[in-house]
């Protein structure tokens with residue numbers, strides 16, 4: 001498949017999570033402060049196209065600056081170090097994803113039935129600080145997101161995995 005349609009990805013995710021309740025919605029963004037692993041350049045191109053179309057020139061320049069700064073900082077760390085840091089996504093605007101309709105599969109496949117748990121996860125310094133219930137939900141969220149991503153990626157060309165910021169900087173430089 002040349003280009004996996006985001007609508008099809010959303011459809012698959014909806015079928016796999018049917019009957020479950022989720023707190024996820026546009027404007028909820030506790031999960032937007034971490035590394036984002038992308039596996040498809042088409043997703044990145046779509047994100048930059050949307051930002052180029054919808055942002056002012058000044059906003060786009062700010063986005064590019066943040067992407068380059070964070071990429072540079074992340075490149076100086078081991079993956080383990082970078083994973084434990086909080087990285088506010090450069091696409092967050094007033095606490096909401098500014099490219100929500102074209103956010104990557106990594107973001108689309110994350111869902112949680114308790115936003116308060118997401119807040120706790122993002123506020124905790126270590127996994128051990130979480131309660132047993134929060135640890136269990138955090139593990140469930142991560143495992144399900146990974147399973148969904150694997151299933152979606154089976155249906156489209158994979159070009160990663162690459163951290164989102166590094167991929168977007170690469171695309172900006174082409």
Ligand code: SF4
Pocket residue numbers: 022023024025028029030031032110111112113114115118119
């Ligand atoms: S995963 Fe958590 S923080 Fe992210 S949108 Fe869903 S409820 Fe909100």
Ligand code: SF4
Pocket residue numbers: 029031032033036089090091092096097098099100103104107
């Ligand atoms: S792309 Fe959007 S949904 Fe994904 S981490 Fe960034 S702000 Fe959040």
